[in-house]
Amino acid sequence: MPRTSPLIIGHRGAPGYRPEHSRSSYDLAFAMGADAVEPDVVISRDGVLVVRHENEISGTTDVADRPEYANRRTTKIVDGAEITGWFTEDFTWDELSTLRCRERLPALRPSSATFDDQQPILRLRDVLDLVRAASLERGRELGVVLEIKHATYFDGLGWDMAELVETELADAGWASGQLPLTIEAFESTVLGRLRERGIPAVYIYLLEAAGRPADLLASLGAAAPTYRRTAQPAGLDALVGVVDGISVDKRMILAPDKLGRATGPSAVVGDAHARGMRVFTWTCRPENAFLVGQFRSRGGSGAFGDYEAEWGMIRDAGVDGVFVDHPDLGVDVFRG
Known part of the structure:
Protein backbone atom coordinates (compact mmCIF):
# COMPACT_ATOMS: atom_id res chain seq x y z
CA MET A 1 0.00 0.00 0.00
CA PRO A 2 1.27 3.53 -0.69
CA ARG A 3 2.36 5.57 2.31
CA THR A 4 -0.17 8.10 3.57
CA SER A 5 2.41 10.01 5.62
CA PRO A 6 6.15 10.63 5.25
CA LEU A 7 8.72 8.12 6.43
CA ILE A 8 9.82 9.40 9.84
CA ILE A 9 13.57 8.93 10.13
CA GLY A 10 15.33 9.28 13.46
CA HIS A 11 18.27 11.48 12.45
CA ARG A 12 21.21 9.76 14.18
CA GLY A 13 18.61 8.22 16.48
CA ALA A 14 16.84 10.65 18.78
CA PRO A 15 19.57 13.28 19.33
CA GLY A 16 17.13 15.80 20.73
CA TYR A 17 17.16 13.65 23.86
CA ARG A 18 20.33 11.54 23.87
CA PRO A 19 23.86 11.97 22.42
CA GLU A 20 23.67 11.25 18.69
CA HIS A 21 24.56 7.80 17.39
CA SER A 22 24.53 6.30 20.88
CA ILE A 57 35.29 13.25 16.60
CA SER A 58 36.32 15.76 19.27
CA GLY A 59 32.81 17.22 19.45
CA THR A 60 30.97 13.91 19.84
CA THR A 61 33.32 11.83 22.02
CA ASP A 62 35.64 12.22 25.00
CA VAL A 63 38.77 11.83 22.85
CA ALA A 64 40.05 15.34 23.63
CA ASP A 65 40.13 14.47 27.34
CA ARG A 66 42.12 11.27 26.84
CA PRO A 67 45.80 12.04 27.49
CA GLU A 68 46.95 8.89 25.74
CA TYR A 69 45.59 10.31 22.47
CA ALA A 70 46.78 13.90 22.83
CA ASN A 71 49.44 13.35 20.15
CA ARG A 72 46.81 12.27 17.61
CA ARG A 73 45.44 15.82 17.32
CA THR A 74 46.17 17.11 13.82
CA THR A 75 44.94 19.30 11.00
CA LYS A 76 43.59 17.91 7.73
CA ILE A 77 41.80 19.06 4.60
CA VAL A 78 38.49 17.19 4.28
CA ASP A 79 36.33 17.98 1.25
CA GLY A 80 38.13 21.29 0.83
CA ALA A 81 37.77 22.42 4.45
CA GLU A 82 40.67 22.71 6.91
CA ILE A 83 39.76 20.91 10.13
CA THR A 84 41.77 20.45 13.33
CA GLY A 85 41.00 17.66 15.76
CA TRP A 86 41.02 13.89 16.11
CA PHE A 87 40.04 11.72 13.14
CA THR A 88 38.64 8.19 13.06
CA GLU A 89 41.08 7.10 10.34
CA ASP A 90 43.95 7.65 12.78
CA PHE A 91 42.59 5.13 15.31
CA THR A 92 42.04 1.39 15.19
CA TRP A 93 38.57 0.15 16.06
CA ASP A 94 39.92 -1.29 19.32
CA GLU A 95 41.04 2.21 20.28
CA LEU A 96 37.82 3.86 19.13
CA SER A 97 35.76 1.36 21.08
CA THR A 98 37.17 2.77 24.33
CA LEU A 99 35.77 6.24 23.59
CA ARG A 100 32.43 7.44 24.94
CA CYS A 101 29.66 9.43 23.27
CA ARG A 102 29.01 13.09 24.06
CA GLU A 103 26.27 15.53 23.14
CA ARG A 104 27.36 17.59 20.12
CA LEU A 105 25.24 20.64 21.05
CA PRO A 106 25.41 20.83 24.86
CA ALA A 107 24.48 24.51 25.05
CA LEU A 108 21.26 23.88 23.11
CA ARG A 109 20.55 20.43 24.55
CA PRO A 110 21.82 20.35 28.15
CA SER A 111 19.45 17.52 29.11
CA SER A 112 20.99 15.27 26.48
CA ALA A 113 24.44 16.23 27.73
CA THR A 114 23.64 14.66 31.11
CA PHE A 115 24.11 11.31 29.31
CA ASP A 116 27.68 12.16 28.26
CA ASP A 117 30.51 9.64 28.75
CA GLN A 118 28.15 6.73 29.50
CA GLN A 119 27.99 4.86 26.18
CA PRO A 120 30.60 3.56 23.73
CA ILE A 121 30.55 4.57 20.09
CA LEU A 122 29.12 2.04 17.65
CA ARG A 123 30.08 0.30 14.43
CA LEU A 124 27.72 0.05 11.49
CA ARG A 125 27.35 -3.65 12.27
CA ASP A 126 26.12 -2.79 15.77
CA VAL A 127 23.40 -0.52 14.38
CA LEU A 128 22.30 -3.02 11.73
CA ASP A 129 21.99 -5.71 14.40
CA LEU A 130 20.08 -3.52 16.84
CA VAL A 131 17.60 -2.40 14.18
CA ARG A 132 16.90 -6.00 13.23
CA ALA A 133 16.39 -6.88 16.91
CA ALA A 134 14.12 -3.86 17.44
CA SER A 135 11.97 -4.91 14.48
CA LEU A 136 11.43 -8.33 16.01
CA GLU A 137 10.84 -6.93 19.49
CA ARG A 138 8.33 -4.31 18.35
CA GLY A 139 6.62 -6.41 15.73
CA ARG A 140 6.90 -3.83 12.97
CA GLU A 141 9.21 -3.31 10.04
CA LEU A 142 11.98 -0.87 10.90
CA GLY A 143 14.53 0.49 8.47
CA VAL A 144 18.02 1.87 8.13
CA VAL A 145 18.89 5.00 6.16
CA LEU A 146 22.64 4.60 5.76
CA GLU A 147 24.59 7.77 4.99
CA ILE A 148 28.06 7.35 3.50
CA LYS A 149 30.36 10.19 4.50
CA HIS A 150 33.37 11.59 2.62
CA ALA A 151 33.71 8.77 0.09
CA THR A 152 36.11 10.69 -2.18
CA TYR A 153 38.28 11.73 0.78
CA PHE A 154 38.53 8.15 2.02
CA ASP A 155 39.18 6.93 -1.51
CA GLY A 156 42.24 9.17 -1.47
CA LEU A 157 43.42 7.28 1.62
CA GLY A 158 43.05 3.96 -0.18
CA TRP A 159 39.62 2.91 1.07
CA ASP A 160 36.79 1.89 -1.26
CA MET A 161 33.65 2.83 0.68
CA ALA A 162 31.39 0.94 -1.71
CA GLU A 163 33.31 -2.28 -1.19
CA LEU A 164 33.38 -1.87 2.60
CA VAL A 165 29.66 -1.10 2.78
CA GLU A 166 28.77 -4.01 0.50
CA THR A 167 30.77 -6.43 2.63
CA GLU A 168 29.27 -5.18 5.89
CA LEU A 169 25.70 -5.30 4.60
CA ALA A 170 26.23 -8.85 3.32
CA ASP A 171 27.82 -10.04 6.56
CA ALA A 172 24.95 -8.53 8.59
CA GLY A 173 22.20 -9.98 6.39
CA TRP A 174 21.10 -6.60 5.03
CA ALA A 175 22.16 -7.12 1.38
CA SER A 176 19.27 -9.33 0.22
CA GLY A 177 16.47 -6.78 0.08
CA GLN A 178 14.47 -8.42 2.85
CA LEU A 179 14.94 -5.49 5.23
CA PRO A 180 14.09 -1.85 4.43
CA LEU A 181 17.38 -0.22 3.44
CA THR A 182 18.02 3.25 2.05
CA ILE A 183 21.53 4.38 1.09
CA GLU A 184 22.29 8.07 0.78
CA ALA A 185 25.29 10.33 0.20
CA PHE A 186 26.20 13.86 -0.82
CA GLU A 187 28.30 12.23 -3.54
CA SER A 188 26.56 10.45 -6.42
CA THR A 189 29.66 8.48 -7.44
CA VAL A 190 29.63 6.15 -4.43
CA LEU A 191 25.88 5.62 -4.84
CA GLY A 192 26.49 4.54 -8.42
CA ARG A 193 29.22 2.12 -7.36
CA LEU A 194 26.94 0.46 -4.84
CA ARG A 195 24.10 0.24 -7.32
CA GLU A 196 26.42 -1.40 -9.81
CA ARG A 197 27.28 -3.99 -7.16
CA GLY A 198 23.61 -4.97 -7.04
CA ILE A 199 22.83 -3.98 -3.45
CA PRO A 200 19.00 -3.76 -3.31
CA ALA A 201 18.16 -0.46 -1.64
CA VAL A 202 16.51 2.89 -2.21
CA TYR A 203 19.26 5.24 -3.42
CA ILE A 204 18.92 8.86 -2.34
CA TYR A 205 21.15 11.76 -3.44
CA LEU A 206 21.62 14.33 -0.68
CA LEU A 207 21.58 17.96 -1.81
CA GLU A 208 22.92 20.91 0.15
CA ALA A 209 21.32 24.33 -0.27
CA ALA A 210 24.69 25.64 -1.50
CA GLY A 211 28.04 24.35 -2.70
CA ARG A 212 29.16 21.53 -4.97
CA PRO A 213 29.68 17.80 -4.35
CA ALA A 214 33.21 16.74 -3.41
CA ASP A 215 33.36 13.89 -5.92
CA LEU A 216 32.44 16.05 -8.91
CA LEU A 217 34.70 18.87 -7.74
CA ALA A 218 37.56 16.36 -7.70
CA SER A 219 36.82 15.12 -11.22
CA LEU A 220 35.44 18.25 -12.93
CA GLY A 221 36.81 21.17 -10.96
CA ALA A 222 34.98 24.43 -11.60
CA ALA A 223 32.75 22.68 -14.13
CA ALA A 224 31.12 20.62 -11.36
CA PRO A 225 27.41 21.43 -11.06
CA THR A 226 26.19 23.05 -7.87
CA TYR A 227 23.71 21.27 -5.65
CA ARG A 228 21.22 24.06 -6.32
CA ARG A 229 21.54 23.54 -10.07
CA THR A 230 21.01 19.80 -9.59
CA ALA A 231 17.69 20.53 -7.87
CA GLN A 232 16.44 22.42 -10.94
CA PRO A 233 14.38 20.58 -13.60
CA ALA A 234 17.32 19.98 -15.95
CA GLY A 235 19.45 18.68 -13.09
CA LEU A 236 16.67 16.37 -11.96
CA ASP A 237 16.30 15.08 -15.52
CA ALA A 238 19.92 13.92 -15.36
CA LEU A 239 19.23 11.96 -12.16
CA VAL A 240 16.34 9.92 -13.55
CA GLY A 241 17.39 6.27 -13.57
CA VAL A 242 20.57 7.10 -11.65
CA VAL A 243 19.05 7.47 -8.17
CA ASP A 244 15.62 6.82 -6.72
CA GLY A 245 15.24 10.22 -5.15
CA ILE A 246 16.76 13.26 -3.53
CA SER A 247 17.02 14.53 0.03
CA VAL A 248 17.12 18.30 0.31
CA ASP A 249 17.90 20.89 2.94
CA LYS A 250 14.50 21.97 4.24
CA ARG A 251 15.26 25.55 3.21
CA MET A 252 15.10 24.40 -0.40
CA ILE A 253 11.42 23.67 0.24
CA LEU A 254 10.58 26.54 2.60
CA ALA A 255 12.42 29.09 0.41
CA PRO A 256 12.86 31.80 3.07
CA ASP A 257 13.35 35.36 1.91
CA LYS A 258 15.94 37.81 3.28
CA LEU A 259 13.64 38.64 6.19
CA GLY A 260 13.33 35.00 7.23
CA ARG A 261 9.81 34.53 5.94
CA ALA A 262 8.99 31.26 4.19
CA THR A 263 7.80 31.79 0.63
CA GLY A 264 7.42 28.08 -0.19
CA PRO A 265 6.70 25.43 -0.79
CA SER A 266 9.09 25.67 -3.71
CA ALA A 267 8.72 23.62 -6.86
CA VAL A 268 11.41 21.07 -5.99
CA VAL A 269 9.09 18.44 -4.49
CA GLY A 270 6.64 18.58 -7.37
CA ASP A 271 9.42 18.65 -9.95
CA ALA A 272 11.04 15.51 -8.49
CA HIS A 273 7.72 13.70 -8.13
CA ALA A 274 6.89 14.48 -11.76
CA ARG A 275 10.03 12.54 -12.69
CA GLY A 276 9.14 9.55 -10.51
CA MET A 277 11.60 10.38 -7.75
CA ARG A 278 11.10 10.44 -4.00
CA VAL A 279 11.88 13.51 -1.93
CA PHE A 280 13.22 13.46 1.62
CA THR A 281 14.12 16.56 3.63
CA TRP A 282 16.48 17.38 6.50
CA THR A 283 16.52 18.28 9.30
CA CYS A 284 13.36 19.12 11.23
CA ARG A 285 14.39 20.44 14.63
CA PRO A 286 12.13 22.42 16.99
CA GLU A 287 14.69 24.75 18.58
CA ASN A 288 14.77 28.41 17.53
CA ALA A 289 18.37 28.01 16.37
CA PHE A 290 17.22 25.80 13.51
CA LEU A 291 13.88 27.34 12.51
CA VAL A 292 13.28 29.80 9.69
CA GLY A 293 13.06 33.29 11.22
CA GLN A 294 9.29 33.74 11.14
CA PHE A 295 8.76 30.62 13.27
CA ARG A 296 11.14 31.53 16.09
CA SER A 297 9.87 32.44 19.55
CA ARG A 298 11.29 34.22 22.57
CA GLY A 299 13.42 32.33 25.04
CA GLY A 300 16.76 31.95 23.30
CA SER A 301 18.24 29.66 20.70
CA GLY A 302 17.49 26.46 22.63
CA ALA A 303 13.81 27.23 23.21
CA PHE A 304 11.19 25.59 21.02
CA GLY A 305 9.62 27.90 18.46
CA ASP A 306 6.52 27.36 16.34
CA TYR A 307 7.97 24.23 14.81
CA GLU A 308 4.49 22.82 14.11
CA ALA A 309 3.84 25.62 11.63
CA GLU A 310 7.20 25.21 9.88
CA TRP A 311 6.94 21.43 9.73
CA GLY A 312 3.34 21.71 8.59
CA MET A 313 4.51 23.56 5.49
CA ILE A 314 6.99 20.77 4.79
CA ARG A 315 4.33 18.10 5.36
CA ASP A 316 1.89 19.87 3.06
CA ALA A 317 4.55 20.06 0.34
CA GLY A 318 4.17 16.28 0.02
CA VAL A 319 7.59 15.01 1.06
CA ASP A 320 8.12 11.25 1.21
CA GLY A 321 10.49 11.19 4.16
CA VAL A 322 11.62 13.56 6.88
CA PHE A 323 14.64 13.53 9.18
CA VAL A 324 13.85 14.53 12.76
CA ASP A 325 15.92 14.92 15.92
CA HIS A 326 12.85 14.49 18.16
CA PRO A 327 10.96 11.47 16.76
CA ASP A 328 7.98 11.89 19.08
CA LEU A 329 7.38 15.42 17.78
CA GLY A 330 7.87 14.19 14.22
CA VAL A 331 5.22 11.52 14.74
CA ASP A 332 2.79 14.11 16.11
CA VAL A 333 3.19 16.52 13.18
CA PHE A 334 3.85 14.26 10.20
CA ARG A 335 1.79 11.21 11.12
CA GLY A 336 -0.86 12.79 13.33
Whole structure:
Protein backbone atom coordinates (compact mmCIF):
# COMPACT_ATOMS: atom_id res chain seq x y z
CA MET A 1 0.00 0.00 0.00
CA PRO A 2 1.27 3.53 -0.69
CA ARG A 3 2.36 5.57 2.31
CA THR A 4 -0.17 8.10 3.57
CA SER A 5 2.41 10.01 5.62
CA PRO A 6 6.15 10.63 5.25
CA LEU A 7 8.72 8.12 6.43
CA ILE A 8 9.82 9.40 9.84
CA ILE A 9 13.57 8.93 10.13
CA GLY A 10 15.33 9.28 13.46
CA HIS A 11 18.27 11.48 12.45
CA ARG A 12 21.21 9.76 14.18
CA GLY A 13 18.61 8.22 16.48
CA ALA A 14 16.84 10.65 18.78
CA PRO A 15 19.57 13.28 19.33
CA GLY A 16 17.13 15.80 20.73
CA TYR A 17 17.16 13.65 23.86
CA ARG A 18 20.33 11.54 23.87
CA PRO A 19 23.86 11.97 22.42
CA GLU A 20 23.67 11.25 18.69
CA HIS A 21 24.56 7.80 17.39
CA SER A 22 24.53 6.30 20.88
CA ARG A 23 22.71 3.07 21.60
CA SER A 24 20.15 4.84 23.77
CA SER A 25 19.54 7.40 21.01
CA TYR A 26 18.60 4.64 18.56
CA ASP A 27 16.53 2.73 21.11
CA LEU A 28 14.60 5.87 22.02
CA ALA A 29 13.91 6.70 18.36
CA PHE A 30 12.07 3.42 17.88
CA ALA A 31 10.29 3.70 21.23
CA MET A 32 8.99 7.08 20.03
CA GLY A 33 7.65 5.63 16.78
CA ALA A 34 10.33 6.32 14.17
CA ASP A 35 10.07 4.22 11.00
CA ALA A 36 13.83 4.16 10.47
CA VAL A 37 17.10 5.53 11.84
CA GLU A 38 20.03 7.13 10.09
CA PRO A 39 23.59 6.04 10.89
CA ASP A 40 26.43 8.06 9.31
CA VAL A 41 29.48 5.96 8.48
CA VAL A 42 33.18 6.81 8.43
CA ILE A 43 36.26 4.56 8.61
CA SER A 44 38.78 3.52 11.24
CA ARG A 45 42.48 3.01 10.53
CA ASP A 46 41.89 -0.72 10.17
CA GLY A 47 38.92 -0.42 7.84
CA VAL A 48 36.00 -0.75 10.26
CA LEU A 49 32.87 1.22 9.39
CA VAL A 50 32.27 3.46 12.40
CA VAL A 51 29.05 5.34 13.12
CA ARG A 52 29.88 9.03 13.64
CA HIS A 53 28.51 12.21 12.11
CA GLU A 54 32.00 13.15 10.93
CA ASN A 55 35.43 11.58 10.88
CA GLU A 56 36.57 14.40 13.21
CA ILE A 57 35.29 13.25 16.60
CA SER A 58 36.32 15.76 19.27
CA GLY A 59 32.81 17.22 19.45
CA THR A 60 30.97 13.91 19.84
CA THR A 61 33.32 11.83 22.02
CA ASP A 62 35.64 12.22 25.00
CA VAL A 63 38.77 11.83 22.85
CA ALA A 64 40.05 15.34 23.63
CA ASP A 65 40.13 14.47 27.34
CA ARG A 66 42.12 11.27 26.84
CA PRO A 67 45.80 12.04 27.49
CA GLU A 68 46.95 8.89 25.74
CA TYR A 69 45.59 10.31 22.47
CA ALA A 70 46.78 13.90 22.83
CA ASN A 71 49.44 13.35 20.15
CA ARG A 72 46.81 12.27 17.61
CA ARG A 73 45.44 15.82 17.32
CA THR A 74 46.17 17.11 13.82
CA THR A 75 44.94 19.30 11.00
CA LYS A 76 43.59 17.91 7.73
CA ILE A 77 41.80 19.06 4.60
CA VAL A 78 38.49 17.19 4.28
CA ASP A 79 36.33 17.98 1.25
CA GLY A 80 38.13 21.29 0.83
CA ALA A 81 37.77 22.42 4.45
CA GLU A 82 40.67 22.71 6.91
CA ILE A 83 39.76 20.91 10.13
CA THR A 84 41.77 20.45 13.33
CA GLY A 85 41.00 17.66 15.76
CA TRP A 86 41.02 13.89 16.11
CA PHE A 87 40.04 11.72 13.14
CA THR A 88 38.64 8.19 13.06
CA GLU A 89 41.08 7.10 10.34
CA ASP A 90 43.95 7.65 12.78
CA PHE A 91 42.59 5.13 15.31
CA THR A 92 42.04 1.39 15.19
CA TRP A 93 38.57 0.15 16.06
CA ASP A 94 39.92 -1.29 19.32
CA GLU A 95 41.04 2.21 20.28
CA LEU A 96 37.82 3.86 19.13
CA SER A 97 35.76 1.36 21.08
CA THR A 98 37.17 2.77 24.33
CA LEU A 99 35.77 6.24 23.59
CA ARG A 100 32.43 7.44 24.94
CA CYS A 101 29.66 9.43 23.27
CA ARG A 102 29.01 13.09 24.06
CA GLU A 103 26.27 15.53 23.14
CA ARG A 104 27.36 17.59 20.12
CA LEU A 105 25.24 20.64 21.05
CA PRO A 106 25.41 20.83 24.86
CA ALA A 107 24.48 24.51 25.05
CA LEU A 108 21.26 23.88 23.11
CA ARG A 109 20.55 20.43 24.55
CA PRO A 110 21.82 20.35 28.15
CA SER A 111 19.45 17.52 29.11
CA SER A 112 20.99 15.27 26.48
CA ALA A 113 24.44 16.23 27.73
CA THR A 114 23.64 14.66 31.11
CA PHE A 115 24.11 11.31 29.31
CA ASP A 116 27.68 12.16 28.26
CA ASP A 117 30.51 9.64 28.75
CA GLN A 118 28.15 6.73 29.50
CA GLN A 119 27.99 4.86 26.18
CA PRO A 120 30.60 3.56 23.73
CA ILE A 121 30.55 4.57 20.09
CA LEU A 122 29.12 2.04 17.65
CA ARG A 123 30.08 0.30 14.43
CA LEU A 124 27.72 0.05 11.49
CA ARG A 125 27.35 -3.65 12.27
CA ASP A 126 26.12 -2.79 15.77
CA VAL A 127 23.40 -0.52 14.38
CA LEU A 128 22.30 -3.02 11.73
CA ASP A 129 21.99 -5.71 14.40
CA LEU A 130 20.08 -3.52 16.84
CA VAL A 131 17.60 -2.40 14.18
CA ARG A 132 16.90 -6.00 13.23
CA ALA A 133 16.39 -6.88 16.91
CA ALA A 134 14.12 -3.86 17.44
CA SER A 135 11.97 -4.91 14.48
CA LEU A 136 11.43 -8.33 16.01
CA GLU A 137 10.84 -6.93 19.49
CA ARG A 138 8.33 -4.31 18.35
CA GLY A 139 6.62 -6.41 15.73
CA ARG A 140 6.90 -3.83 12.97
CA GLU A 141 9.21 -3.31 10.04
CA LEU A 142 11.98 -0.87 10.90
CA GLY A 143 14.53 0.49 8.47
CA VAL A 144 18.02 1.87 8.13
CA VAL A 145 18.89 5.00 6.16
CA LEU A 146 22.64 4.60 5.76
CA GLU A 147 24.59 7.77 4.99
CA ILE A 148 28.06 7.35 3.50
CA LYS A 149 30.36 10.19 4.50
CA HIS A 150 33.37 11.59 2.62
CA ALA A 151 33.71 8.77 0.09
CA THR A 152 36.11 10.69 -2.18
CA TYR A 153 38.28 11.73 0.78
CA PHE A 154 38.53 8.15 2.02
CA ASP A 155 39.18 6.93 -1.51
CA GLY A 156 42.24 9.17 -1.47
CA LEU A 157 43.42 7.28 1.62
CA GLY A 158 43.05 3.96 -0.18
CA TRP A 159 39.62 2.91 1.07
CA ASP A 160 36.79 1.89 -1.26
CA MET A 161 33.65 2.83 0.68
CA ALA A 162 31.39 0.94 -1.71
CA GLU A 163 33.31 -2.28 -1.19
CA LEU A 164 33.38 -1.87 2.60
CA VAL A 165 29.66 -1.10 2.78
CA GLU A 166 28.77 -4.01 0.50
CA THR A 167 30.77 -6.43 2.63
CA GLU A 168 29.27 -5.18 5.89
CA LEU A 169 25.70 -5.30 4.60
CA ALA A 170 26.23 -8.85 3.32
CA ASP A 171 27.82 -10.04 6.56
CA ALA A 172 24.95 -8.53 8.59
CA GLY A 173 22.20 -9.98 6.39
CA TRP A 174 21.10 -6.60 5.03
CA ALA A 175 22.16 -7.12 1.38
CA SER A 176 19.27 -9.33 0.22
CA GLY A 177 16.47 -6.78 0.08
CA GLN A 178 14.47 -8.42 2.85
CA LEU A 179 14.94 -5.49 5.23
CA PRO A 180 14.09 -1.85 4.43
CA LEU A 181 17.38 -0.22 3.44
CA THR A 182 18.02 3.25 2.05
CA ILE A 183 21.53 4.38 1.09
CA GLU A 184 22.29 8.07 0.78
CA ALA A 185 25.29 10.33 0.20
CA PHE A 186 26.20 13.86 -0.82
CA GLU A 187 28.30 12.23 -3.54
CA SER A 188 26.56 10.45 -6.42
CA THR A 189 29.66 8.48 -7.44
CA VAL A 190 29.63 6.15 -4.43
CA LEU A 191 25.88 5.62 -4.84
CA GLY A 192 26.49 4.54 -8.42
CA ARG A 193 29.22 2.12 -7.36
CA LEU A 194 26.94 0.46 -4.84
CA ARG A 195 24.10 0.24 -7.32
CA GLU A 196 26.42 -1.40 -9.81
CA ARG A 197 27.28 -3.99 -7.16
CA GLY A 198 23.61 -4.97 -7.04
CA ILE A 199 22.83 -3.98 -3.45
CA PRO A 200 19.00 -3.76 -3.31
CA ALA A 201 18.16 -0.46 -1.64
CA VAL A 202 16.51 2.89 -2.21
CA TYR A 203 19.26 5.24 -3.42
CA ILE A 204 18.92 8.86 -2.34
CA TYR A 205 21.15 11.76 -3.44
CA LEU A 206 21.62 14.33 -0.68
CA LEU A 207 21.58 17.96 -1.81
CA GLU A 208 22.92 20.91 0.15
CA ALA A 209 21.32 24.33 -0.27
CA ALA A 210 24.69 25.64 -1.50
CA GLY A 211 28.04 24.35 -2.70
CA ARG A 212 29.16 21.53 -4.97
CA PRO A 213 29.68 17.80 -4.35
CA ALA A 214 33.21 16.74 -3.41
CA ASP A 215 33.36 13.89 -5.92
CA LEU A 216 32.44 16.05 -8.91
CA LEU A 217 34.70 18.87 -7.74
CA ALA A 218 37.56 16.36 -7.70
CA SER A 219 36.82 15.12 -11.22
CA LEU A 220 35.44 18.25 -12.93
CA GLY A 221 36.81 21.17 -10.96
CA ALA A 222 34.98 24.43 -11.60
CA ALA A 223 32.75 22.68 -14.13
CA ALA A 224 31.12 20.62 -11.36
CA PRO A 225 27.41 21.43 -11.06
CA THR A 226 26.19 23.05 -7.87
CA TYR A 227 23.71 21.27 -5.65
CA ARG A 228 21.22 24.06 -6.32
CA ARG A 229 21.54 23.54 -10.07
CA THR A 230 21.01 19.80 -9.59
CA ALA A 231 17.69 20.53 -7.87
CA GLN A 232 16.44 22.42 -10.94
CA PRO A 233 14.38 20.58 -13.60
CA ALA A 234 17.32 19.98 -15.95
CA GLY A 235 19.45 18.68 -13.09
CA LEU A 236 16.67 16.37 -11.96
CA ASP A 237 16.30 15.08 -15.52
CA ALA A 238 19.92 13.92 -15.36
CA LEU A 239 19.23 11.96 -12.16
CA VAL A 240 16.34 9.92 -13.55
CA GLY A 241 17.39 6.27 -13.57
CA VAL A 242 20.57 7.10 -11.65
CA VAL A 243 19.05 7.47 -8.17
CA ASP A 244 15.62 6.82 -6.72
CA GLY A 245 15.24 10.22 -5.15
CA ILE A 246 16.76 13.26 -3.53
CA SER A 247 17.02 14.53 0.03
CA VAL A 248 17.12 18.30 0.31
CA ASP A 249 17.90 20.89 2.94
CA LYS A 250 14.50 21.97 4.24
CA ARG A 251 15.26 25.55 3.21
CA MET A 252 15.10 24.40 -0.40
CA ILE A 253 11.42 23.67 0.24
CA LEU A 254 10.58 26.54 2.60
CA ALA A 255 12.42 29.09 0.41
CA PRO A 256 12.86 31.80 3.07
CA ASP A 257 13.35 35.36 1.91
CA LYS A 258 15.94 37.81 3.28
CA LEU A 259 13.64 38.64 6.19
CA GLY A 260 13.33 35.00 7.23
CA ARG A 261 9.81 34.53 5.94
CA ALA A 262 8.99 31.26 4.19
CA THR A 263 7.80 31.79 0.63
CA GLY A 264 7.42 28.08 -0.19
CA PRO A 265 6.70 25.43 -0.79
CA SER A 266 9.09 25.67 -3.71
CA ALA A 267 8.72 23.62 -6.86
CA VAL A 268 11.41 21.07 -5.99
CA VAL A 269 9.09 18.44 -4.49
CA GLY A 270 6.64 18.58 -7.37
CA ASP A 271 9.42 18.65 -9.95
CA ALA A 272 11.04 15.51 -8.49
CA HIS A 273 7.72 13.70 -8.13
CA ALA A 274 6.89 14.48 -11.76
CA ARG A 275 10.03 12.54 -12.69
CA GLY A 276 9.14 9.55 -10.51
CA MET A 277 11.60 10.38 -7.75
CA ARG A 278 11.10 10.44 -4.00
CA VAL A 279 11.88 13.51 -1.93
CA PHE A 280 13.22 13.46 1.62
CA THR A 281 14.12 16.56 3.63
CA TRP A 282 16.48 17.38 6.50
CA THR A 283 16.52 18.28 9.30
CA CYS A 284 13.36 19.12 11.23
CA ARG A 285 14.39 20.44 14.63
CA PRO A 286 12.13 22.42 16.99
CA GLU A 287 14.69 24.75 18.58
CA ASN A 288 14.77 28.41 17.53
CA ALA A 289 18.37 28.01 16.37
CA PHE A 290 17.22 25.80 13.51
CA LEU A 291 13.88 27.34 12.51
CA VAL A 292 13.28 29.80 9.69
CA GLY A 293 13.06 33.29 11.22
CA GLN A 294 9.29 33.74 11.14
CA PHE A 295 8.76 30.62 13.27
CA ARG A 296 11.14 31.53 16.09
CA SER A 297 9.87 32.44 19.55
CA ARG A 298 11.29 34.22 22.57
CA GLY A 299 13.42 32.33 25.04
CA GLY A 300 16.76 31.95 23.30
CA SER A 301 18.24 29.66 20.70
CA GLY A 302 17.49 26.46 22.63
CA ALA A 303 13.81 27.23 23.21
CA PHE A 304 11.19 25.59 21.02
CA GLY A 305 9.62 27.90 18.46
CA ASP A 306 6.52 27.36 16.34
CA TYR A 307 7.97 24.23 14.81
CA GLU A 308 4.49 22.82 14.11
CA ALA A 309 3.84 25.62 11.63
CA GLU A 310 7.20 25.21 9.88
CA TRP A 311 6.94 21.43 9.73
CA GLY A 312 3.34 21.71 8.59
CA MET A 313 4.51 23.56 5.49
CA ILE A 314 6.99 20.77 4.79
CA ARG A 315 4.33 18.10 5.36
CA ASP A 316 1.89 19.87 3.06
CA ALA A 317 4.55 20.06 0.34
CA GLY A 318 4.17 16.28 0.02
CA VAL A 319 7.59 15.01 1.06
CA ASP A 320 8.12 11.25 1.21
CA GLY A 321 10.49 11.19 4.16
CA VAL A 322 11.62 13.56 6.88
CA PHE A 323 14.64 13.53 9.18
CA VAL A 324 13.85 14.53 12.76
CA ASP A 325 15.92 14.92 15.92
CA HIS A 326 12.85 14.49 18.16
CA PRO A 327 10.96 11.47 16.76
CA ASP A 328 7.98 11.89 19.08
CA LEU A 329 7.38 15.42 17.78
CA GLY A 330 7.87 14.19 14.22
CA VAL A 331 5.22 11.52 14.74
CA ASP A 332 2.79 14.11 16.11
CA VAL A 333 3.19 16.52 13.18
CA PHE A 334 3.85 14.26 10.20
CA ARG A 335 1.79 11.21 11.12
CA GLY A 336 -0.86 12.79 13.33
